[in-house]
Amino acid sequence: MLPSVFAILAIVLYVLLMLMIAVLLPKKVAVIVECILLIAVLAYLFIFLSFGQAMFLISFGATAYASFGFIIDRGKREKYLEVKRRLDDVDYIEMSMGKEMKRLAVDVILTGAVCSGAVLFLLFAPETYTVLKMFIGFMLITFFAKTVERVGNFSSSRVFWVPTEERLIILSQFQSRELPIQDLKQMSVESSPDLLKLHPLFTFLSSNQDYTSSFQRVLKLSFPGDNIYITLDKIEMWQELFSKYVDHSDKQKENLVLPVWHPTVLKRLLLKGYFASTVKGISAYTGLLLLLLWIGAPTWAMILFVLLWWGVNIYFSDRVLIAASDAEAVRSGHLYERAQAIFAKAGVGGTKLYLVDSPIYNGFATGMNIGRGTVVLTSATLQLPNNAVDAILAHEAMHLKKRDILTIQLARFVYFGVLAASVYLFFDELQVLADHILLFTLLVYLIMFLFPIYLSFVSQWTEVRADYLGGELLAGGRKQMAEGLTALLNAQEQDLDKQFEYSATLNNKSSMKKLRPNTNRDSWFWRFLEFQFQAHPPMYWRIMALTKQGKWSKARKRWVLDRFTESLPDFLRKNQNPQV
Numbered sequence: 001m002l003p004s005v006f007a008i009l010a011i012v013l014y015v016l017l018m019l020m021i022a023v024l025l026p027k028k029v030a031v032i033v034e035c036i037l038l039i040a041v042l043a044y045l046f047i048f049l050s051f052g053q054a055m056f057l058i059s060f061g062a063t064a065y066a067s068f069g070f071i072i073d074r075g076k077r078e079k080y081l082e083v084k085r086r087l088d089d090v091d092y093i094e095m096s097m098g099k100e101m102k103r104l105a106v107d108v109i110l111t112g113a114v115c116s117g118a119v120l121f122l123l124f125a126p127e128t129y130t131v132l133k134m135f136i137g138f139m140l141i142t143f144f145a146k147t148v149e150r151v152g153n154f155s156s157s158r159v160f161w162v163p164t165e166e167r168l169i170i171l172s173q174f175q176s177r178e179l180p181i182q183d184l185k186q187m188s189v190e191s192s193p194d195l196l197k198l199h200p201l202f203t204f205l206s207s208n209q210d211y212t213s214s215f216q217r218v219l220k221l222s223f224p225g226d227n228i229y230i231t232l233d234k235i236e237m238w239q240e241l242f243s244k245y246v247d248h249s250d251k252q253k254e255n256l257v258l259p260v261w262h263p264t265v266l267k268r269l270l271l272k273g274y275f276a277s278t279v280k281g282i283s284a285y286t287g288l289l290l291l292l293l294w295i296g297a298p299t300w301a302m303i304l305f306v307l308l309w310w311g312v313n314i315y316f317s318d319r320v321l322i323a324a325s326d327a328e329a330v331r332s333g334h335l336y337e338r339a340q341a342i343f344a345k346a347g348v349g350g351t352k353l354y355l356v357d358s359p360i361y362n363g364f365a366t367g368m369n370i371g372r373g374t375v376v377l378t379s380a381t382l383q384l385p386n387n388a389v390d391a392i393l394a395h396e397a398m399h400l401k402k403r404d405i406l407t408i409q410l411a412r413f414v415y416f417g418v419l420a421a422s423v424y425l426f427f428d429e430l431q432v433l434a435d436h437i438l439l440f441t442l443l444v445y446l447i448m449f450l451f452p453i454y455l456s457f458v459s460q461w462t463e464v465r466a467d468y469l470g471g472e473l474l475a476g477g478r479k480q481m482a483e484g485l486t487a488l489l490n491a492q493e494q495d496l497d498k499q500f501e502y503s504a505t506l507n508n509k510s511s512m513k514k515l516r517p518n519t520n521r522d523s524w525f526w527r528f529l530e531f532q533f534q535a536h537p538p539m540y541w542r543i544m545a546l547t548k549q550g551k552w553s554k555a556r557k558r559w560v561l562d563r564f565t566e567s568l569p570d571f572l573r574k575n576q577n578p579q580v
Contacts, residue, residue, distance in 0.1 A: 002130050003056050005123070008137060011057045012144075014041055015064040019072040027074070052437040056134065063138045067145035071152070071174050078505045079176045083169060086178075087160060092169070095159040096233040098214040103231075104154045107199060111147055114201050114276045115140060117287025125290055131444060132286070139281055146200055149174050150210070157211045159230055161238075168221070170228075175209060177502045179223055184245045185359075186222040189235060189254040193218050196265070197326055198229060201280045202272040204324035205378060206358045218257075223502070225359050225495035271323030278313065279324070285309075314409055318367035318374045327354035327376050335382070339375070339393050345473050346397040348373050355379060361491045365396040366405060373400040380495075384487050387476065391484025394470035402469075404462035411458040415451060452533050457563075459535040464559045467542055468552055482546035489539050528567040541566065 018037050022030040041061070045054035118136045125133065156173040170177040193212040196202045212218055212231045219235055221228040221242070232238055258265050277284040292302050313320075330336050330353040343351040351373040358378040367373040375396040381389060399405065423430060433440050467485070471478030521527070521540050530538040541562060545555060 002133050003053050008060050011061045012064045015061050016068060019068055023072055023074050023077045052441060055441045060137055063141050067142045071145060071149045076174055080173055082505050083171050083176045090162050092160040092162045095161055097159060097231060098216055098233055100214040103214050107150055110199050111143060114281050114283055115143055117283030118281060121286035121290045154213055179502055181245050183223050184221060187242050187246045188220045189239055190218040190220060190257050192257045194257045196268050196272050201276040205356055207360050222359055224498040227359055268323060271320055275320045275324040314368055318372050321366045322354055325356040327356040330355050338390060342393045342473055343397050346401045348397055348400045351375055351400060361488055363392050363396055365399040368403060368406045384491060387480055388484040388487035390474060391481045394473040395466045398466040398470040407462060408459060411455060415454055456533050460537050463536050467546055468555050471546060478546040482543045485543050524569045531563050531567045
């Protein structure tokens with residue numbers, strides 16, 4: 001049985017207390033205090049509660065620690081204090097921000113609406129759905145952490161301009177930034193905050209830092225890796241000041257944000273709301289499942305409903321993802337012609353091309369190649385050389401050619417289908433196992449642990465194949481694909497370096513750069529995580545694999561072997577270099 005909502009809230013608040021203590025106390029003292037608090041809560045849980053209840057609460061506590069640890073972080077606290085001290089030593093102009101509580105209220109209401117189905121299921125569904133309730137609890141804790149971050153940024157954010165250094169400084173409890181204005185790539189003004197573009201539950205393939213605090217005009221500043229959105233008083237003055245750092249074509253650009261009752265916005269809200277409640281969250285599924293339980297629908301009807309909905313999701317997945325990313329169709333121009341030539345060569349000539357305004361270097365394919373294949377590129381990706389862009393297009397075209405999007409969906413369905421069938425076939429045995437709470441808990445965690453490994457295997461298989469066969473579509477072959485991946489990774493590294501420079505303290509910048517992806521073979525631990533849990537193999541392996549000649553049958557055997565051998569510690573390997 002799942003612990004009470006009160007018990008879950010209590011453990012989450014306890015974790016928050018631990019994190020705040022760790023941030024406020026000196027580092028060495030904080031480690032000691034954290035250990036004492038951790039031992040104390042573990043002792044209490046296992047002494048006064050059953051083993052199962054204790055394990056459930058530990059799981060919720062770990063989720064809270066991971067979710068809030070990104071917000072209540074010593075590095076962010078140190079950056080906040082460093083920026084405050086820096087402002088004491090320079091001459092600055094504070095950029096006045098109008099603040100209206102209704103701006104924050106709307107964000108909280110949108111989050112609540114997306115979570116409503118999950119909350120109702122958690123409160124009113126039968127205890128037989130304990131495992132599903134546990135996953136819902138994990139999701140709600142993550143969403144709650146995002147809400148806390150938004151509230152903190154809204155209440156604490158202040159913006160300053162340092163003329164002598166030509167630097168924009170954002171002071172915030174959770175997201176302080178120092179932004180050299182020379183790095184500004186683009187600037188525009190929007191008539192008001194676009195809620196469906198800024199709220200994190202309604203966005204996809206974007207990186208937006210939302211500092212808007214009212215419904216007045218918004219200044220959008222595009223820096224490497226991030227779009228910064230700020231509501232400022234006297235916005236024309238700041239627009240005029242910053243315009244000399246960007247192209248003249250962007251100087252007077254202003255985008256009209258339509259009101260929520262406009263038909264176009266209502267359509268976006270419908271599609272983005274569906275995305276938020278089915279992809280970012282599970283409220284749509286749990287809400288309707290609760291409705292079926294309430295009306296007493298038989299089991300076969302629930303299963304049929306799930307299968308039908310799965311089919312509908314597949315059919316509309318391209319429209320939902322395009323709406324979620326606010327992508328716009330590309331119907332002409334040099335990029336369009338190059339893309340269509342690659343799509344035709346791949347045998348997916350009806351594929352549509354879309355472009356999304358995002359500072360992230362990336363792209364994706366969607367649709368099941370049932371006459372509705374779509375490839376989406378980000379605006380940042382177009383800054384790469386044409387040969388690199390063509391390599392990305394060829395990679396995504398091969399995903400459509402091989403129906404990889406459908407393959408991933410089927411893989412998910414097979415896993416949960418086998419799980420459901422196992423529960424049905426071995427229900428009596430599982431009931432007996434439930435009396436041995438330790439074994440039952442270990443079984444649940446084993447299922448949770450195996451799923452990302454299984455899905456990673458399927459996904460990496462499709463990625464390696466898209467690299468290898470996509471290279472055959474290019475004039476430069478697999479060498480061009482390798483060069484395209486290298487250019488993509490180098491661009492990502494440069495943007496990550498800039499982001500570290502903006503947000504890290506002086507003491508942490510060098511250590512944070514070590515966490516970025518690179519073309520070099522990393523230590524065993526990181527190789528293990530990437531090979532066994534990530535959707536893509538490590539980039540060093542992908543690039544090296546493309547430089548080897550041979551048939552796809554040999555390449556896939558190399559990947560299967562290296563997925564295992566590269567995940568081993570170096571002292572267990574006779575050959576310290578990957579097989580590729």
